[in-house]
Structures are given as C-alpha cells and as structure tokens.
Amino acid sequence: MPEQAAVAGLPPAAAARTGSGSGSSSSSGPSSGPSSGPSSGPSSGPSLGAGSGSGSGSGRFCDRTLALTAAQQDRLLRFAAVLREELALEDGIVLLSRSGLDLSRFAIRYSHAALGWRSEQGVWSARQLYYACDEGRPRIFDQGLAGFVLGTDDAALGYVSLVRLPAEASATLRTALLDGTRVQQLLAARYSANAYIYSLRYQNCNQWVMEMLAAGWGGLAEGEDLRARAQAWLAQAAYAPQPVEVGSRWLMLASWFVPLVHLDDHPDAARDAMRLQVSLPATVEQFVQQRFPGSSRVELCHDEHQIVVHRGWSPVAAGCVAGPDDRVIPLAD
Numbered sequence: 001m002p003e004q005a006a007v008a009g010l011p012p013a014a015a016a017r018t019g020s021g022s023g024s025s026s027s028s029g030p031s032s033g034p035s036s037g038p039s040s041g042p043s044s045g046p047s048l049g050a051g052s053g054s055g056s057g058s059g060r061f062c063d064r065t066l067a068l069t070a071a072q073q074d075r076l077l078r079f080a081a082v083l084r085e086e087l088a089l090e091d092g093i094v095l096l097s098r099s100g101l102d103l104s105r106f107a108i109r110y111s112h113a114a115l116g117w118r119s120e121q122g123v124w125s126a127r128q129l130y131y132a133c134d135e136g137r138p139r140i141f142d143q144g145l146a147g148f149v150l151g152t153d154d155a156a157l158g159y160v161s162l163v164r165l166p167a168e169a170s171a172t173l174r175t176a177l178l179d180g181t182r183v184q185q186l187l188a189a190r191y192s193a194n195a196y197i198y199s200l201r202y203q204n205c206n207q208w209v210m211e212m213l214a215a216g217w218g219g220l221a222e223g224e225d226l227r228a229r230a231q232a233w234l235a236q237a238a239y240a241p242q243p244v245e246v247g248s249r250w251l252m253l254a255s256w257f258v259p260l261v262h263l264d265d266h267p268d269a270a271r272d273a274m275r276l277q278v279s280l281p282a283t284v285e286q287f288v289q290q291r292f293p294g295s296s297r298v299e300l301c302h303d304e305h306q307i308v309v310h311r312g313w314s315p316v317a318a319g320c321v322a323g324p325d326d327r328v329i330p331l332a333d
C-alpha cells in the first residue's frame with residue numbers, strides 16, 4: 001500500500017480503503033520529523049454537490065476509487081516524471097494544482113491545490129489537506145509527486161499547474177510551511193468541500209492553502225486564533241474570488257444528502273442567489289499573480305497519446321491540444 005507522511009507529529013491516517021489519491025509517493029517531512037502512515041483516500045476540492053455520496057457516514061464520496069490498468073498507471077507515472085523534470089532546477093516553494101473531481105459543469109478545470117516544497121535531500125513533496133476518511137476529519141499530508149498526479153478521477157485526461165514564486169515570497173512562505181505548529185493551527189477540525197472563504201466553521205484543501213499563504217506572507221505568529229488572523233489578513237489583501245454559479249436548486253439541496261458538502265457557513269444572500277464564494281486552485285493562482293506579478297506558471301496535461309507542456313498564464317487548450325509554442329512529448333511506444 002502506498003504511503004503519505006502525516007505532517008508535523010499529526011497521527012498517521014488509518015489504513016486506506018482507496019488508492020485513488022495516492023500512488024508510489026516519496027514523502028519527506030519537515031525537520032521536526034513527521035510520522036508516516038498509509039494514505040487515506042482523499043476527498044479533496046469542492047464538489048459543490050457534484051460528488052457522489054450517501055446519507056450515512058462519508059458514503060461513496062469518501063470512498064472514491066479509480067482502478068488503473070498497467071498502461072494507465074505507466075502513463076500517469078510518465079506524466080509525473082515530466083512534472084519532476086520541470087521542478088529539477090527549482091528549490092523554492094511552488095503552488096501545485098491538479099484536476100481531480102470532474103467540475104466541468106461549473107467550467108472548472110482544477111479542483112485540488114497544494115504547496116510543493118523540496119527537502120534538503122532534493123525530494124519534492126506536495127503538502128496539502130486531505131480528508132482522512134477512516135478518521136472522519138481533515139489532515140495535512142506530504143505526498144510525493146507521483147502520488148499527487150495519481151490522485152485523479154480521469155486517467156485518460158489530466159492537468160497539473162505549477163506556479164513559481166519570486167525568491168522573497170518563496171522564502172517567507174517556506175518558513176511558515178515547515179513550521180509544524182502553525183501548520184496544525186491552520187487546520188480546521190471539520191471539512192467541507194465547498195467551505196466559505198471567510199468562515200472558521202469548515203475548511204477545504206484550497207482554503208487551507210490560502211490561509212497558509214496568509215500566515216507566511218503576513219508574518220503571522222502562532223496562536224490558537226491563527227485561522228481568524230489569516231482570514232483577516234486575506235480580507236485586508238482583498239481576496240474576493242468570483243462566486244461560483246451553482247445554477248441549480250437541486251445542487252443546493254444536495255448538501256442535505258452529500259456528507260462533505262455544507263451550506264450553513266455561507267451568507268444567506270449567497271445561498272439565495274446560488275452564488276458561493278469558495279477557494280479554488282484558479283482563485284489561489286489569481287491571488288498569487290496579483291500579489292507577485294513576477295510569478296511564473298507552467299501547465300502540463302496529458303491525454304492517451306501525448307503530454308503537453310504549456311508556459312504562461314493563459315490556459316492550455318481544452319482536451320490537451322498543443323499550441324504552436326507548446327512542448328509535446330509523445331506517449332506512444
């Protein structure tokens with residue numbers, strides 16, 4: 001069973017019931033020496049009612065599985081190798097995002113964000129919030145790049161985005177990201193896939209990243225009220241993502257039946273208008289670009305025939321269609 005490392009002394013997750021969010025990962029913890037344990041299946045990224053689930057426990061939403069053929073796994077591992085190649089000369093913190101849950105009905109490509117960091121031994125890990133299914137609570141894990149890529153719902157078509165930060169922004173963020181106390185204090189006790197950006201009641205993976213950015217760039221000291229101070233800093237920094245148009249009363253009502261989707265943290269006006277402010281990888285990237293215009297972005301995608309490497313802030317074409325300036329790596333043997 002592949003493993004992830006629980007961060008900064010947090011207890012390892014219980015044995016996994018799914019392999020959809022892990023894979024062969026090379027995990028390396030911070031200097032405090034995290035314990036390692038088996039990956040629990042991630043339920044990351046806002047589903048906005050799109051995930052499958054049941055009314056009892058975490059239901060099928062928590063137990064997502066993706067059975068891979070040998071050919072599919074080989075393709076994804078080759079995709080991860082290209083990502084590793086892109087990071088080979090990098091030693092700062094990077095923002096990593098990947099496609100996972102199918103959110104195409106909301107015109108959303110990416111569902112899950114993490115912060116990538118390189119250990120002194122040169123090993124890259126993605127530090128991120130995952131929902132630990134067997135424990136019924138969110139946890140912070142370090143995961144190798146292969147495991148990060150394998151956490152997809154579509155083995156035939158996948159996307160990964162990485163944003164490189166300017167040196168000063170990276171350095172201040174790294175200090176916070178590898179501070180186990182602040183990492184734990186920024187972790188909410190309860191998970192909601194569509195957590196409201198300015199509520200302490202719940203948290204999703206992308207909101208944790210935003211609050212981590214606030215702790216680092218705001219120079220916020222440790223403390224039990226760290227999440228509240230992080231959100232106050234984000235408000236002062238004018239973090240106001242475009243609301244997601246839910247577009248269906250049925251999807252709003254689905255929150256009563258999907259265990260990891262909630263509405264009670266969102267303002268009444270937002271619920272009535274079916275427009276929810278949720279942190280998404282795209283909103284995190286927009287915030288980073290606005291705050292640090294010197295940041296750069298690379299997008300990688302794959303289909304069943306090729307890998308495309310696309311540079312710049314414009315998105316790669318849907319369906320992983322290469323543009324004239326894109327690098328193309330054939331997957332055919």
